[in-house]
Amino acid sequence: EVQLVESGGGLVKPGGSLRLSCAASESTFNDVWMTWVRQAPGKGLEWVGRIKSKTDGGATDYAAPVKDRFIISRDNSKNMLYLQMNSLKAEDTAVYYCVTEYQLLWNNCFDAWGQGTLVTVSS
Amino acid sequence: QSVLTQPPSVSGAPGQRVTISCTGRSSNIGAGYEVHWYQQLPGTAPKLLIYGNSNRPSGVPDRFSGSKSGTSASLAITGLQAEDEADYYCQSYDSSLTGVVFGGGTKLTVL
Numbered sequence: 001e002v003q004l005v006e007s008g009g010g011l012v013k014p015g016g017s018l019r020l021s022c023a024a025s026e027s028t029f030n031d032v033w034m035t036w037v038r039q040a041p042g043k044g045l046e047w048v049g050r051i052k053s054k055t056d057g058g059a060t061d062y063a064a065p066v067k068d069r070f071i072i073s074r075d076n077s078k079n080m081l082y083l084q085m086n087s088l089k090a091e092d093t094a095v096y097y098c099v100t101e102y103q104l105l106w107n108n109c110f111d112a113w114g115q116g117t118l119v120t121v122s123s
Numbered sequence: 124q125s126v127l128t129q130p131p132s133v134s135g136a137p138g139q140r141v142t143i144s145c146t147g148r149s150s151n152i153g154a155g156y157e158v159h160w161y162q163q164l165p166g167t168a169p170k171l172l173i174y175g176n177s178n179r180p181s182g183v184p185d186r187f188s189g190s191k192s193g194t195s196a197s198l199a200i201t202g203l204q205a206e207d208e209a210d211y212y213c214q215s216y217d218s219s220l221t222g223v224v225f226g227g228g229t230k231l232t233v234l
Contacts, residue, residue, distance in 0.1 A: 035223070037169075044125065045161070045169065045212050047223035063222050097168055107216035107223075109159040109174040116168055 002026045002112050004098045009117030016088050016121075022081040022098030022114055029079040031055060033101035035110060036072060036083050038094035046094070048072075048083070050101065065091075088121045095119075126151065127213050127226035134232040135203045143229045145196045145213030151224060153194035156216040160189055160198045163210045163228075172211070173198060200231070208233045 003025035012018050022034075033056070036048040049062035051072045060072050071084040081098055095116040101108040128146040135141040145158060152158055160173040171180050173189035176196065188199045196215075200207055213226040 044210075044228040045163075045214075045225045047225065050223075061222060064220070102171075102174065104157055104175055107156040107159075109157070109171055109214070110161070110169075111171050111174070111180065113168040113170070 002029065002032075002100055004100065004112060004114035006096065006098045006114045006117040009096065009119045011120045011122065012088055013123050014089060014121055017084070017086045018088065018119060020083040020085070020096055020098075020117055020119070022083075024079040024081065024098075024100075027079065030076045033103065033108060034072075034074060034081045035099045035101055036081075037097045037099050037110065037113075038092075039097070039116075040091075040094040043094075048096070051081070085119070088119075090121050093119060093121045125227035126217055126220065126224040127215060129211075129213060129226035129229045131227070132230045132232065134234055135200075136234045137203055137205065139203045140199065140201045141203060141231065142200075143198045143211050143213075143231070145198070145226050147194050147196075147215060147217075147224075149194060150219040151194075151215045151217040152191065152196060154218055156218075158189065158191050158196035159214045160187075161212045161214065163212065165209070169212065203233055205233050207231060 008020040035050040069087045098114040099110040100112040102111040161169040162172045163169040176191040177189045217224045
């Protein structure tokens with residue numbers, strides 16, 4: 001199973017930017033759709049967005065709360081996934097998980113999760 | 124307010140059977156999108172427990188089972204054990220929101 005390690009979390013002021021990284025252990029990363037999921041302190045899981053594999057076009061989708069502020073990208077040559085977060089708000093405070101998608105007919109499931117990285121947005 | 128509705132908490136004694144419901148609507152579960160379940164033990168990342176409504180990944184005990192009917196899905200746990208104490212989340216896709224949706228999570232307490 002692929003291992004995922006997130007990094008880049010920390011404290012940032014409202015309106016600021018932060019880039020999270022996720023290192024994947026396997027070369028099969030190239031063929032995998034990747035997702036970011038976040039979890040605010042003491043709250044449930046929230047899907048942030050996804051990026052398809054290069055084979056499938058590499059398109060991105062985002063949840064409404066982060067659309068136009070967050071950008072997901074990938075560097076297949078380095079087995080790396082990124083989440084660029086701009087115009088950060090207090091409500092973006094959460095643990096951010098990097099996740100691999102297992103493709104099913106209509107709705108992929110999330111089969112491998114990183115350990116998460118904490119982002120705190122506060123003045 | 125989550126798009127998929129789960130009870131905030133359930134409980135059961137060791138050895139008992141508990142079920143956790145996940146109620147959606149015609150744009151997600153009712154539209155035929157698969158339901159998946161995740162287990163999150165305290166202080167850890169979530170883990171895939173059930174995928175495609177009723178399938179168990181390798182290594183998940185057969186005490187865990189999933190089902191789906193209409194606009195709802197359920198997770199059943201039989202032979203409850205202390206180590207099952209965790210938060211459980213359902214997940215599907217919503218065509219109106221054009222995105223992945225999660226339930227609010229259910230905290231399972233083993234008495």
